[in-house]
Amino acid sequence: HAADAHRTDLMTLTRFVLNEQSKRPESRGDFTILLNHIVLGCKFVCSAVNKAGLAKLIGLAGETNVQGEEQKKLDVLSNEVFVKALVSSGRTSILVSEEDEEAIFVEPKLRGKYCVVFDPLDGSSNIDCGVSIGTIFGIYVVKDGEPSLDDVLQPGKNMVAAGYCMYGSSCTLVISTGSGAHGFTLDPSLGEFILTHPDIQIPKKGKIYSVNEGNAKNWDGPTAKYVQKCKYPEDGSSPKSLRYIGSMVADVHRTLLYGGIFLYPADKKSPNGKLRVLYEVFPMSFLLEQAGGQSFTGKERALDLVPTKIHERSPIFLGSYDDVEEIKALYAAEG
Ligand code: AHM
Ligand code: MG
Numbered sequence: 001h002a003a004d005a006h007r008t009d010l011m012t013l014t015r016f017v018l019n020e021q022s023k024r025p026e027s028r029g030d031f032t033i034l035l036n037h038i039v040l041g042c043k044f045v046c047s048a049v050n051k052a053g054l055a056k057l058i059g060l061a062g063e064t065n066v067q068g069e070e071q072k073k074l075d076v077l078s079n080e081v082f083v084k085a086l087v088s089s090g091r092t093s094i095l096v097s098e099e100d101e102e103a104i105f106v107e108p109k110l111r112g113k114y115c116v117v118f119d120p121l122d123g124s125s126n127i128d129c130g131v132s133i134g135t136i137f138g139i140y141v142v143k144d145g146e147p148s149l150d151d152v153l154q155p156g157k158n159m160v161a162a163g164y165c166m167y168g169s170s171c172t173l174v175i176s177t178g179s180g181a182h183g184f185t186l187d188p189s190l191g192e193f194i195l196t197h198p199d200i201q202i203p204k205k206g207k208i209y210s211v212n213e214g215n216a217k218n219w220d221g222p223t224a225k226y227v228q229k230c231k232y233p234e235d236g237s238s239p240k241s242l243r244y245i246g247s248m249v250a251d252v253h254r255t256l257l258y259g260g261i262f263l264y265p266a267d268k269k270s271p272n273g274k275l276r277v278l279y280e281v282f283p284m285s286f287l288l289e290q291a292g293g294q295s296f297t298g299k300e301r302a303l304d305l306v307p308t309k310i311h312e313r314s315p316i317f318l319g320s321y322d323d324v325e326e327i328k329a330l331y332a333a334e335g
Contacts, residue, residue, distance in 0.1 A: 011195035013039060013173065013184045020177055030091050031161070031177070034114055034139070037089035039193065041082040042135055042165040042173060045121060046186060048077060049133065049167040074127055075099060078120035078135070086116055093147040096278055096310045098122070103149060103310055114160075115140040115152045117278040117310075123247025132168035134249025138283040152310060156282030156303035164283065166249045174200070174253065176290040181256070197257075202293040205322040206259025209240045210251045218267035222298070222330035226263075229326070248275065252284050252318070256291055261319035261327070266298060273315035277307045281316050294324035298331055 017035055021027040079099040086092050087104075091112030095104040098119040106112075116139055123133035139161040142151045156162075163175035171186035173193050183197025209230040216224065230240040240260065245251050248264075255262045264275045275281050285295030285302040295302040295318035305314060317327045 013193040034091040037085040041085045044081045045078045046171040075121045082120045093142045119279045126247050132250035134166040136164045136283050138162040162283035162286035164249045181287045181290040200291045202291045203259030206320040208260030210244050211263040215267050223265040226327050255319045259320045261323040266315040272313040277312045277314045288318045
């Protein structure tokens with residue numbers, strides 16, 4: 001049909017979220033406004049990432065971030081864009097960014113009811129070679145009264161929304177406000193995110209595992225046993241394939257669409273793993289659960305974890321329901 005070639009009824013991200021919010025009687029459009037500012041940040045970063053080679057944006061900015069890593073110019077730029085967009089939305093009170101050691105408390109006249117935790121540009125080791133990178137974010141609502149760190153040191157299950165934007169071969173934004181995980185693709189000619197992956201359901205069991213095996217000599221028993229079973233299954237099934245990009249957003253996005261498991265376990269050198277609870281582990285765990293998968297820390301459901309510091313880390317095992325069940329069983333057996 002000729003009509004199919006040009007869809008005329010486009011479900012943009014704004015329209016989708018307005019629809020979702022209209023089902024909530026208390027909604028006054030604040031969330032939609034906040035999200036529009038997050039989307040502006042994502043579009044800016046997408047455009048900057050695409051032009052990275054041209055604009056000579058790549059390279060060290062000569063600064064070091066909180067975790068002692070060298071910052072690339074694109075990280076700095078992305079962080080600034082997100083902070084300014086979020087503050088100017090007038091809908092936030094507290095911001096926690098991977099790039100800022102301290103939480104940012106928004107000045108009283110611009111305050112709103114949301115806290116946003118985010119990693120403005122994750123996967124920094126992949127910037128210079130043009131491999132997929134992304135932005136990750138989670139959103140909490142502040143309690144009444146003066147905003148405080150307690151508003152963000154909340155278990156992930158208290159988030160009201162979470163999402164990521166992947167700057168890959170296309171620019172894809174996946175978001176959940178607690179009723180499913182939905183994927184949108186940026187149409188560059190329109191400058192709009194269009195719904196392309198409604199209600200993503202992760203396969204119940206997958207054929208892929210994703211982990212940095214270079215750390216194997218330092219793994220604990222259950223992780224080592226699990227990965228061994230991926231390669232040499234004991235139940236007659238085929239071995240799993242290994243895929244590891246080293247950008248959490250890209251590795252999780254593939255896991256969500258194709259199924260399987262993503263692991264960033266503890267090891268002897270990093271007893272809490274590498275990934276950050278607030279703006280890496282929680283948003284991804286939220287999305288995975290919304291898509292029918294699971295997320296586990298090695299001890300508990302990841303979304304039950306109560307962070308005590310804004311830059312806290314945790315081991316993470318997330319993916320298809322059945323695959324995460326297996327790793328849970330191995331940790332349970334260890335006692
Ligand atoms: P970053 O915040 O410095 O970009 O590090 C986070 C990234 C994740 O995207 C990815 O899952 C992980 O680090 C990869 O770590 P490793 O290089 O140790 O495998
Ligand atoms: Mg990161």
